Amino acid sequence: MSATRRFSERKVQFLNRWHAARAGRMRARPVGFVSSPEPRTIGSFARGRQLLAGNFLFAGHLLEHADTDIWDLPAPTEAYAREMQGFAWLDDLAAVGDGPARATAQRWLWSWIDRYGRGRGPGWTPDLTGRRLIRWINHALFLLRGHDAPDSDLFYGSLHRQTHFLARRWHGAASGLPRFEALTGLIHASLSLEGMEAMADPAVRALAQECQSQIDAQGGLPTRNPEELLDVFILLTWAAAALSDAGRSTPPAHLQAIARIAPTLRSLRHADGGLARFHGGGRGRDGWLDQALAQARIRPRASEGLSMGFARLSAGRTSVIVDASPPPQGAASHNAHASTLALELTSGRRPVLVNCGSGRAFGPEWRRAGRATPSHSTLSLQGYSSARLGDADPATGTERLIEGPAKVPLEIGHVSDGLRFQGGHDGFAATHGLTHARTLEMTFDGRAIAGEDMLLALSEREQNRFDLALDAAKLQGLAFDVRFHLHPEVDATLDLGGAAVSLALKSGEVWVFRHDGAQTLSLQASVYLETGRLKPRATNQIVLSGKAMSYATRVRWSLSKAQETASGLRDLGPGASEPIDEP
Numbered sequence: 001m002s003a004t005r006r007f008s009e010r011k012v013q014f015l016n017r018w019h020a021a022r023a024g025r026m027r028a029r030p031v032g033f034v035s036s037p038e039p040r041t042i043g044s045f046a047r048g049r050q051l052l053a054g055n056f057l058f059a060g061h062l063l064e065h066a067d068t069d070i071w072d073l074p075a076p077t078e079a080y081a082r083e084m085q086g087f088a089w090l091d092d093l094a095a096v097g098d099g100p101a102r103a104t105a106q107r108w109l110w111s112w113i114d115r116y117g118r119g120r121g122p123g124w125t126p127d128l129t130g131r132r133l134i135r136w137i138n139h140a141l142f143l144l145r146g147h148d149a150p151d152s153d154l155f156y157g158s159l160h161r162q163t164h165f166l167a168r169r170w171h172g173a174a175s176g177l178p179r180f181e182a183l184t185g186l187i188h189a190s191l192s193l194e195g196m197e198a199m200a201d202p203a204v205r206a207l208a209q210e211c212q213s214q215i216d217a218q219g220g221l222p223t224r225n226p227e228e229l230l231d232v233f234i235l236l237t238w239a240a241a242a243l244s245d246a247g248r249s250t251p252p253a254h255l256q257a258i259a260r261i262a263p264t265l266r267s268l269r270h271a272d273g274g275l276a277r278f279h280g281g282g283r284g285r286d287g288w289l290d291q292a293l294a295q296a297r298i299r300p301r302a303s304e305g306l307s308m309g310f311a312r313l314s315a316g317r318t319s320v321i322v323d324a325s326p327p328p329q330g331a332a333s334h335n336a337h338a339s340t341l342a343l344e345l346t347s348g349r350r351p352v353l354v355n356c357g358s359g360r361a362f363g364p365e366w367r368r369a370g371r372a373t374p375s376h377s378t379l380s381l382q383g384y385s386s387a388r389l390g391d392a393d394p395a396t397g398t399e400r401l402i403e404g405p406a407k408v409p410l411e412i413g414h415v416s417d418g419l420r421f422q423g424g425h426d427g428f429a430a431t432h433g434l435t436h437a438r439t440l441e442m443t444f445d446g447r448a449i450a451g452e453d454m455l456l457a458l459s460e461r462e463q464n465r466f467d468l469a470l471d472a473a474k475l476q477g478l479a480f481d482v483r484f485h486l487h488p489e490v491d492a493t494l495d496l497g498g499a500a501v502s503l504a505l506k507s508g509e510v511w512v513f514r515h516d517g518a519q520t521l522s523l524q525a526s527v528y529l530e531t532g533r534l535k536p537r538a539t540n541q542i543v544l545s546g547k548a549m550s551y552a553t554r555v556r557w558s559l560s561k562a563q564e565t566a567s568g569l570r571d572l573g574p575g576a577s578e579p580i581d582e583p
Contacts, residue, residue, distance in 0.1 A: 012172050016125055023165035024119025028157030031194045035245070039138045040238055042287045043091030047532075051092060052104060058083040060361030062534050070108045071115055078122075079360075085116075085123030086131040094139050106143055109136070110151060117158045119165070126169045127178035129162050130185020134238070137192050160196075163189040167199045170206065176214060176221065176332075177228050183207040184235040191246040204251060207239060211257035219260035220308025222332035224325070226268045227281030229308065233261045234292045241295070262298035265289065267307035268321065270346035276310065276321040277344065279328065280335030280358045282531045311412055313419045316446025317348040322438075323376075324423050326405050327387050333401040334393070335360070335371075338385035340405050340425045341438045342376035345449070345559070350505040351487040353377050353559075357529035362536060368399070370529050379436050379453050379482045379555075381548075386427030386436070403430065418443040424456075432478060433457050433465030434548065448560035453482050457551040466551065477547025482555055484513070484542040488528045492540045494521075501542050502562075510562040519546035519555055 050057065054066030059079035065072075070089075075081035083089075093105040116123055123132065136143070136159060144152055166186045173182040183203045190199035214221060214232075221229050236258050240250045268276050273290060274283030309325030322343045328336040335358070345353040356375035359366030369375060373385035380386075387404030410423035424437035439452040455478075457466040469478055486492055491504040495512070498521060503511040515521055526541035544555055 015172055016169060017119075019165055019168050020119035020124035022119070023124075023161045023168075024117070026161055026164060028160045029195075031156050031160055031196065033137075033140065033192055034194055035192075037137045037140050037192055039094065039142075040241070041088075041091045041094075041135070041138055042285065042291060043093070043095030044286070045092075045095045047089070048092035048094075048096035048101060051089060052096065052100060057532065057534070058089075060363075060531070060534070069111050071111055081122050082128060085121070086128050087135040088131065090135040090139050090143075094142050097142070102142060102145065105139070106147065109143055110154065113154050113158045117154075117161065119161070124165065126166060126171075126173035126182035128181075129166050130170075130173075130182040133159065133162055133166065133185040133189045137188055156193075159189060159193060163193065163196055163199065167202075170203065175210070176223065177231055179210055180207070180214075180232050180235045183210065184239045187239045188242050191242050191248075197246070200246075200248075204239075204243065204248075204254075207236075208251035208253040211236070211253045215257040215260055216308075217260070218306060218308050219257075219262070219264035222328055223279060223335065224309050224328050224332075225279045225281040225335065226265075226275040226277075226308070226310075227284050229261060229268070229281075230265060230275060230284050230289055230292065233258070233265060233296070234288060236261070237292055237295050258296055259298055262293060262296050264307040265293065267312045268310060270321065270344065270351065271314070271317055271319040272346050272349045272351060274346075274351070277355050277357045278310070278323055278339055278342070279337050280360065282357060305412070306410075311410065311421050311423070313421055313440060313442045314446070315419060315442050315444050318345065318442065318446030318449075320345045320421075320440065320442060320449065322421060322423065322440070324408060324410050324421075326408050326425075327401050329404075330400065334398040336387075336401045337371045337376065338373045338387035338401065338404065338427070339376045339378065340386050340408060340427060341423055341436060342373075342378040343440070344377065347446075347505065347509055347511070347561075348507060350489070350507050350509065352490055352503060352505065352511060353484050354487050354528065356485055356527055358531070359529045359536070361531050361533075362529065366529065366536065371401075374481070374483060375485070377484050378438070379455070379480055381428050381432055381434065381436075381455070381480045382478055384428065384431055386425060415441055428455075429462055429465075432469045433462035433467075434478075435462070448558065450558045451556070453555040453557075455480065455548045455553040463551055466548075470549075477549045479545070479547050480553075482519075482544040482557070485526050485528075486540050486542065488537045488539040490539075492523055492542070494523050503559075511559055512562055513542055514558050514560075515544055516556040519544040 054064055056063045056073055059077055061076045061080050063073050070084060090105060093101045166182060170182040170186055173179040183206055186203040187200050190196045243250045277283055306324055311322045311324040313320040320343055323339045342355055344355060355377055356370050359370035373380040387401045389399040390402040392399050405425035405427040408425045412421050419442045421440040424435050426435050428434045434455045435458055437454040437456060441450045457463040489506055493502045495502050501513040501523060522543045524541050524543050526539045527536040528539045529536050
């Protein structure tokens with residue numbers, strides 16, 4: 001990291017501390033709400049019960065301390081401390097909503113005011129302050145019930161101090177999701193609290209500018225992280241609702257960003273309601289995506305072409321989402337994955353083919369492993385990823401992606417009986433002289449997918465490079481693997497003497513994976529990296545292994561429903577209490 005960048009980061013940290021201390025010394029003016037705030041967030045009843053039981057799971061670490069103040073916990077990592085300081089866990093306690101949950105939330109909140117409310121502690125950053133203000137205001141009625149004037153004065157006084165801090169420091173938040181959080185928190189607080197409306201005007205203008213600079217024509221972010229896009233979308237809908245409730249108009253750039261993002265999120269939404277898991281993102285918190293799309297009131301429309309660089313094939317009960325663009329670059333690539341041409345497939349409410357996911361919650365080794373091409377449902381060559389990790393940033397410990405694909409041509413269209421995706425990338429051209437091309441064809445009823453992966457040396461220069469790589473391998477061929485990672489709830493069995501794999505879903509569906517016999521088929525161990533769990537979940541992967549011996553190597557495979565599998569199933573979806581009929 002350059003000296004200039006280190007100086008800039010130290011300056012931001014110093015200014016955050018200085019303005020936090022300044023806000024802490026302010027004579028807090030107890031204020032009230034302009035109107036009764038309405039909760040906009042969705043919590044998890046199960047996580048709320050775990051918190052009440054003394055099980056504190058944040059950022060992949062579990063601390064078990066019954067009857068303990070949350071602020072007495074020795075945070076094992078910075079990420080753990082940030083999750084606590086952001087107060088998103090208030091959503092979960094509010095989801096429980098009974099007397100003990102309210103008493104616990106009240107105790108932890110006033111304990112925070114006592115310990116950190118004067119501008120101390122790690123929570124005084126623009127993004128965390130914005131996140132915290134949104135939760136405090138959302139759940140104000142839940143928190144203030146049963147408390148008299150002295151306590152409510154402390155609550156309002158802290159809101160006053162934090163809002164003033166945010167008004168001075170929102171521009172210190174990094175561009176992207178952190179700044180969206182800071183600005184939305186400032187808008188929400190300044191329009192909700194009496195006498196602070198004037199603070200909203202600069203934030204409203206800045207949020208509109210952020211929409212113009214960060215949300216592209218496809219309705220995507222530079223990070224290409226679907227879950228992060230959902231978070232930004234939710235913040236924008238909250239800010240627009242706050243402006244509407246205050247009788248103010250929302251800037252056109254703000255509304256246009258919402259209109260661009262909504263169809264993109266719909267394209268990135270699998271048939272089971274979860275988001276495609278790419279570039280550091282998970283499937284999203286339960287219910288948030290559907291709620292945000294409903295509140296945005298954007299009429300559904302088909303997204304033409306790519307959505308934030310992803311292609312979608314959807315028919316019947318089946319959805320396939322493919323990473324069909326170069327990976328993020330520069331600062332936007334700190335959480336990006338080498339996943340070009342990787343796919344995920346979901347049937348009804350059941351994920352079938354997945355990517356391993358982000359390993360950030362499980363430590364740096366898992367984080368790096370999750371970003372590599374072999375952790376995705378695509379082709380890897382001689383252990384190489386289609387993009388490489390650069391040197392770690394000394395300040396954050398994260399690496400940017402480098403040397404990734406520059407050319408990713410694609411074509412999406414129709415064939416006589418279905419849909420077709422054709423794409424390629426040159427991520428292996430510089431090292432091996434080979435281009436990876438992938439073709440997917442899905443039938444109109446969604447019951448069958450035919451796939452073809454090819455390794456091609458296209459130009460004379462690339463053929464020469466391939467020859468050199470082949471010589472280095474002593475003419476034994478360049479080993480490759482085409483991987484198909486399975487969701488942990490898929491029961492996989494090798495069939496037909498190892499020529500096929502049967503995939504049984506909990507819905508009762510059975511899918512069969514076959515190939516043309518030119519490669520070696522195996523069923524190997526894999527992992528499913530899921531935020532909110534203590535450790536990776538064990539699962540399996542289908543692997544087609546072979547060697548590239550010439551300028552063109554072809555791998556043909558198919559995935560289709562077994563003939564006895566019905567077109568309509570009465571599936572009890574994950575978390576559902578009643579069976580749901582699906583077409």
